[in-house]
Amino acid sequence: MDFFLQLLVNGVCVGLLYGISAMGFVMIFKSSSVLNFAHGELLALGAFFFLALITWAGLPVLIAFILTLVGCFILGFLIEKFFLRPLIGEKLIFVIMLTVGLAAMFKGLILLIWGGNLHTYPDFLPESLALKLGAIYIAPVYSATLVISVLFLVLFGLFFKKSAQGIYMRSVADNQKAALSLGVHVRRVFALSWAIAALVASMSGIVLGIINGVNVHDLSSIGLKVFPVVILGGLDSIGGAIIGGIIIGLLETFTGGYLSPSLRDVVPYIVLVFILLVKPYGLFGLVEIERV
Amino acid sequence: MGEILLQINNISVVYSDVIQVLKGVSLSVEKGHIVSLLGSNGAGKTTTLKAVSGLLKPENGEVTDGEIIFQGKNIQNQAPEHITRQGIIQVLEGRQPFKYLTIEENLRVGTATRAGKPYKQDLEMVYNYFPALVQRRKSLAGYCSGGELQMLVIGRALMAHPKLLMLDEPSLGLAPLVVKEIFQIIKKINEDQGATIILVEQNANMALQVAHYGYVMENGKIMMEGTAKELSENPDVKEFYLGMAASGIAKSYKDVKSYKRRKRWL
Numbered sequence: 001m002d003f004f005l006q007l008l009v010n011g012v013c014v015g016l017l018y019g020i021s022a023m024g025f026v027m028i029f030k031s032s033s034v035l036n037f038a039h040g041e042l043l044a045l046g047a048f049f050f051l052a053l054i055t056w057a058g059l060p061v062l063i064a065f066i067l068t069l070v071g072c073f074i075l076g077f078l079i080e081k082f083f084l085r086p087l088i089g090e091k092l093i094f095v096i097m098l099t100v101g102l103a104a105m106f107k108g109l110i111l112l113i114w115g116g117n118l119h120t121y122p123d124f125l126p127e128s129l130a131l132k133l134g135a136i137y138i139a140p141v142y143s144a145t146l147v148i149s150v151l152f153l154v155l156f157g158l159f160f161k162k163s164a165q166g167i168y169m170r171s172v173a174d175n176q177k178a179a180l181s182l183g184v185h186v187r188r189v190f191a192l193s194w195a196i197a198a199l200v201a202s203m204s205g206i207v208l209g210i211i212n213g214v215n216v217h218d219l220s221s222i223g224l225k226v227f228p229v230v231i232l233g234g235l236d237s238i239g240g241a242i243i244g245g246i247i248i249g250l251l252e253t254f255t256g257g258y259l260s261p262s263l264r265d266v267v268p269y270i271v272l273v274f275i276l277l278v279k280p281y282g283l284f285g286l287v288e289i290e291r292v
Numbered sequence: 293m294g295e296i297l298l299q300i301n302n303i304s305v306v307y308s309d310v311i312q313v314l315k316g317v318s319l320s321v322e323k324g325h326i327v328s329l330l331g332s333n334g335a336g337k338t339t340t341l342k343a344v345s346g347l348l349k350p351e352n353g354e355v356t357d358g359e360i361i362f363q364g365k366n367i368q369n370q371a372p373e374h375i376t377r378q379g380i381i382q383v384l385e386g387r388q389p390f391k392y393l394t395i396e397e398n399l400r401v402g403t404a405t406r407a408g409k410p411y412k413q414d415l416e417m418v419y420n421y422f423p424a425l426v427q428r429r430k431s432l433a434g435y436c437s438g439g440e441l442q443m444l445v446i447g448r449a450l451m452a453h454p455k456l457l458m459l460d461e462p463s464l465g466l467a468p469l470v471v472k473e474i475f476q477i478i479k480k481i482n483e484d485q486g487a488t489i490i491l492v493e494q495n496a497n498m499a500l501q502v503a504h505y506g507y508v509m510e511n512g513k514i515m516m517e518g519t520a521k522e523l524s525e526n527p528d529v530k531e532f533y534l535g536m537a538a539s540g541i542a543k544s545y546k547d548v549k550s551y552k553r554r555k556r557w558l
Contacts, residue, residue, distance in 0.1 A: 171393060181345065
């Protein structure tokens with residue numbers, strides 16, 4: 001039972017991370033219908049920026065963390081400005097192929113600078129963050145993950161529900177033509193959704209780097225995990241991305257714990273297939289409001 | 293003649309570099325007036341509005357000739373972000389709400405041209421014009437009725453404090469009583485706020501009742517213009533747009549020689 005609870009907690013924490021990183025992916029998809037295949041590389045970039053800042057530059061952890069997030073936010077803006085904006089109006093498949101190219105480029109850059117080896121962050125999380133509930137031990141990484149994820153969720157919830165910019169972003173996702181007619185700056189919304197996506201991706205990259213170590217191949221393949229997550233949750237639902245993330249996280253840790261660690265990457269996909277047989281739009285895919 | 297707010301001089305509009313829709317349209321809109329633009333389907337009314345609001349661009353259309361002057365400045369072929377910020381807001385045909393946003397969130401999108409400014413007072417103003425929206429403020433726009441949506445999209449445009457409001461077929465698909473209500477509100481908005489309004493309509497009867505001035509379009513050209521009174525008394529308008537026979541008696545098909553009369557216009 002303790003083992004079960006332990007796995008449950010770890011699964012939820014990892015799942016929240018997947019969910020948040022998938023949220024970035026969903027945002028880009030919702031606002032501009034672009035599937036971003038470079039998502040895993042954005043994740044890895046964040047993890048490596050952070051690595052560089054704390055090992056090479058020797059900055060304090062908190063400052064390095066914030067700098068990484070800000071840096072990736074700006075990077076997202078620049079990616080949109082230099083790579084995606086020139087393709088506005090072109091066929092969607094070109095834009096999607098461009099993201100595949102971006103993925104290769106970023107991966108190459110990281111390999112060039114840091115090589116393909118496993119790096120680790122110095123151990124900086126204080127043991128006092130660890131939680132002990134009876135026999136369950138929650139490692140500092142996981143409790144930190146929990147706190148950060150919930151914080152991000154609340155912040156984004158408020159942003160999209162209450163702030164003007166958040167509502168403009170949702171309006172573009174909903175009906176682009178009407179948003180244009182009211183003077184919403186649609187290109188700015190695209191840029192902002194890339195920036196936010198890069199920011200949340202880097203956040204999850206850092207935390208996953210703490211848990212598993214920093215390696216390009218691992219991190220970018222974790223980025224691919226956004227696909228089962230968002231397909232499960234429904235491609236266009238931000239809430240669905242979070243829940244999908246938790247489900248995938250749980251499936252992974254339970255398979256790893258009870259069956260075999262080598263199956264952990266496969267079982268989520270198998271379950272995905274079965275869920276999609278029953279709910280082809282994903283668990284929370286938008287049910288189109290159709291007025292007839 | 294009062295101050296001219298919008299002047300369109302002989303514009304041509306071409307879609308995808310080949311399809312010419314407007315062939316030299318000129319019209320002028322006086323400040324504080326309601327100007328209605330009438331014409332059958334495909335006459336180019338909506339295209340004229342889009343040329344003004346800059347929404348041609350996303351549809352691969354372009355003003356190839358002529359000029360559009362708003363408050364003394366040339367605005368043709370500018371991006372919609374810039375044009376809306378000068379105070380021109382178009383209410384699109386077929387309502388186009390943000391279906392997955394609540395009524396109140398929909399209205400807040402209307403503040404996009406002046407982001408960051410207080411908007412509470414404007415919400416009150418819109419709810420004053422359209423009391424029907426108040427009780428629906430928290431519900432998703434996708435679940436509202438056609439009449440409510442039409443009120444919503446007009447209200448949403450008012451949130452932007454437009455100097456020139458362009459309404460594209462506000463009566464489309466609405467019950468006659470609702471149409472009447474909406475036109476009364478349009479008139480009220482014009483009187484209270486001094487907002488200049490361009491009204492594109494199929495319902496010529498209603499449109500000419502509220503408008504000060506009118507233009508009739510046909511095949512991408514302006515065919516006729518005049519004050520609302522002149523137009524509603526014109527025999528051709530009466531016959532083709534108001535559905536009345538020139539003589540006032542029921543017509544038989546034998547007597548319809550509309551093609552001959554139209555020939556004169558082409």
